[in-house]
């Protein structure tokens with residue numbers, strides 16, 4: 300690999316908003332050909348974190364993504380249960396089974412539903428044979444995660460010997476997430492922000508099909524989530540294409556999660572976490588910071 304900073308596009312492949320009723324079953328899959336065409340046009344490899352049940356229900360869609368895109372696959376739980384009331388190891392084993400029976404090999408990477416992973420679960424992942432996890436949003440989301448004390452670069456979580464955590468991208472200092480849902484929510488001023496903001500390396504950019512395509516599932520979301528998620532949805536793919544262009548203009552090369560692990564895998568012994576980066580923050584509320592920042596930028 301070159302010394303250029305590395306970006307990795309990831310997509311969490313799951314039922315839109317986790318609605319499991321038959322009439323809301325993976326409605327975004329209707330747009331899969333369009334999605335493939337867009338990614339081919341942008342010439343970016345995609346790393347998919349796929350739900351076990353999705354593999355079982357739609358093996359032909361998985362095959363299509365596998366063969367038509369520069370892609371790789373990892374696990375995104377078995378059933379995308381966000382309640383955390385299940386037994387984690389059982390859920391992981393069922394997911395591994397669904398994955399292995401389709402791909403012929405076990406997954407090496409994992410991402411938790413909503414990035415909600417408990418500290419003790421890292422050791423279970425390592426024990427179950429995973430090389431890496433990419434669940435941590437090193438930011439703050441009320442009621443889901445509070446990760447302002449977590450590193451922005453790959454690290455070994457406490458309780459593991461070799462498992463690498465590859466956090467999802469957030470900007471150093473301000474901890475604003477760099478992902479499609481933020482890009483969509485904040486629109487073009489955010490692209491301007493990406494032009495000047497300090498950015499992490501590697502940069503793991505997360506997306507979902509429901510960030511790009513509107514289906515009847517959006518109408519079932521409660522307010523205000525529905526308004527937030529529908530914002531800029533029409534122009535979402537265009538915003539994404541511009542963000543890819545912006546990252547390329549800042550020197551980023553696009554690779555898969557395997558490329559990220561090879562380029563950045565830390566030695567757990569050598570890991571040094573710079574706590575001064577977190578300590579420099581003035582407000583625990585990233586949303587208010589985000590508005591402070593964006594109010595100083597213009598559309599471009």
Ligand SMILES: [Zn+2]
Nearest residue numbers: 311313412413
């Ligand atoms: Zn998910």
